[in-house]
Amino acid sequence: MILSLLIVPALHVTLIGALGGLVGAFAYLDRRIFFAESVTHGTFPGAVLGVVIAAALGLGHSGMSAALYVGAFLGTIPLVALMRSLASIPGISSQGAAGIVLTAGFATGYFLATWFKPLPLAVSSFLTGSVMTVSPADVAWAGAVLAVALAVVAAGHRQLLAHCFDPAEPGAARGASRNERIILGLILAAVTVAIPAVGTILSIALIAAPAAAIAPHARSSRAFLIACPLLGALVGLAGLVIAVPARLSAGGTIALLCAGAVLASRLPGWVRARGSRGALSAKSCSVGG
Numbered sequence: 001m002i003l004s005l006l007i008v009p010a011l012h013v014t015l016i017g018a019l020g021g022l023v024g025a026f027a028y029l030d031r032r033i034f035f036a037e038s039v040t041h042g043t044f045p046g047a048v049l050g051v052v053i054a055a056a057l058g059l060g061h062s063g064m065s066a067a068l069y070v071g072a073f074l075g076t077i078p079l080v081a082l083m084r085s086l087a088s089i090p091g092i093s094s095q096g097a098a099g100i101v102l103t104a105g106f107a108t109g110y111f112l113a114t115w116f117k118p119l120p121l122a123v124s125s126f127l128t129g130s131v132m133t134v135s136p137a138d139v140a141w142a143g144a145v146l147a148v149a150l151a152v153v154a155a156g157h158r159q160l161l162a163h164c165f166d167p168a169e170p171g172a173a174r175g176a177s178r179n180e181r182i183i184l185g186l187i188l189a190a191v192t193v194a195i196p197a198v199g200t201i202l203s204i205a206l207i208a209a210p211a212a213a214i215a216p217h218a219r220s221s222r223a224f225l226i227a228c229p230l231l232g233a234l235v236g237l238a239g240l241v242i243a244v245p246a247r248l249s250a251g252g253t254i255a256l257l258c259a260g261a262v263l264a265s266r267l268p269g270w271v272r273a274r275g276s277r278g279a280l281s282a283k284s285c286s287v288g289g
Contacts, residue, residue: 005132006240006244008134008135008136008138008139009131009132009134009197009240009250010237010240011139011143012131012134012138012139012142012196012197013131013197013236013237013239013240013250013254014233014236014237015139015142015143015146015233016142016190016193016194016197016198016203016206016236017206017210017229017232017233017234017235017236017237017254018146018229018230018232018233018236019142019145019146019149019190019193019194019229019232020190020194020203020206020207020210020229020232020236021206021207021210021211021228021229021230021231021232021233022146022149022150022153022186022225022228022229022232023149023186023187023189023190023207024036024190024206024207024208024209024210024211024228024232025210025211025214025224025225025228025229026153026160026164026183026186027183027187027207027208027211028208028211028212028215029161029164029165029211030163030164030180030183032183032184032187033204033207033208034095034098034099035083035094035098035184035187036187036191036204036207036208037098037102037204037208038079038083038098038099038101038102038105039076039079039080039187039188039191040191040200040201040203040204041102041103041105041106041109041200041201042075042076042079042080042101042102042105043072043073043075043076043105043191043192043195043200044072044075044105044106044108044109044110044113044127044200045075045105045108045109045111045112046071046072046073046074046075046076047068047071047072047075047109047195047200048071048109048112048113048116048119049071049075049112050064050067050068050069050070050071050072050074050075051064051067051068051071051119051120051121052112052116052119053067053071054066054067054068054120055119055120061135062135062137064120064121065135065137065138065141065196066137066141068121068195068196069141069192069193069195072191072192072195072200073188073189073192076105076188076191076192077188079101079104079105080101080184080188082101082104083097083098083100083101084097086100086101106200109200127199127200127201128198128199128201128202128249128251128252129194129195129196129197129198129199129202129203129250129251130196130197130251131196131197131198131240131243131250131251132244132250133196134196134197135196138193138196138197141193142193142194145189145190145192145193148189149186149189149190152182152186153225156179156182157225159179160179160182160183161221162179163179163180163183164183187207190203190207191203191204191207194206197250197251198250198251198254198255199251202251202252202254202255205254205255205258205259206232206235206236206254206258208258209232209235209258209259209261209262210227210228210229210231210232210235210258210261211224211228212262212265213231213261213262213264213265214227214228214231214265216265216266216269217265231261235254235257235258235261236254238257239251239253239254239255239256239257240253240254242257
């Protein structure tokens with residue numbers, strides 16, 4: 001009985017973990033991680049408005065679920081436009097613009113959630129998610145977005161990688177705007193479908209951590225693009241497996257495992273660096289003696 005109840009949540013965290021890892025690979029290479037962090041908070045007001053409109057139209061749970069996705073995705077578009085406009089102002093960096101939008105998006109979402117209180121769904125489900133309450137429709141949305149992302153990457157990974165590594169290269173420059181829009185669209189879609197499981201706050205962990213953990217050890221871009229979604233899926237599923245019997249927050253556990261994966265990936269480098277310093281110190285002492 002318990003296993004049957006876990007099938008849908010397990011499928012969902014596996015799918016959004018793989019999606020987050022795949023999209024996060026390009027976000028990492030294109031230096032869009034802080035942008036992704038801003039977008040995660042930017043989905044909050046759109047998700048609230050989507051649920052409010054669906055409830056006003058008398059739609060059921062599946063209708064509200066679809067409205068949450070559509071609202072969250074559409075709600076980020078004006079915020080992304082605002083972010084790019086702010087970044088074009090002299091004296092405001094892209095990081096500063098992302099920080100402004102992050103704060104504005106989260107504040108707007110909280111204001112709307114309070115204004116339209118009580119909502120048909122708890123505010124906490126928007127912020128940190130609730131893995132055990134995801135539905136087959138949520139799994140279908142995540143699977144569809146993952147399938148689209150895989151198709152896009154399979155068809156255009158060379159152009160996307162060229163844009164990330166050398167946007168000034170002539171072949172990449174011609175399609176720079178298109179490639180940028182593709183990467184931004186993948187980030188928005190990945191964050192949106194992750195909301196039911198890990199919410200708007202914790203979804204950044206599944207996007208940033210796999211790429212950050214794999215990057216120091218990847219021997220090629222191909223290996224990097226394969227390893228990131230695999231690690232994302234593994235971390236998502238492991239977080240659920242640990243959280244359920246321990247009665248912990250699955251979203252929080254997944255986020256902690258993401259942080260642990262990044263730290264573990266850095267340990268070999270730290271050990272080697274410490275060993276090198278120790279050997280150098282010993283050599284200096286022997287020379288001095």
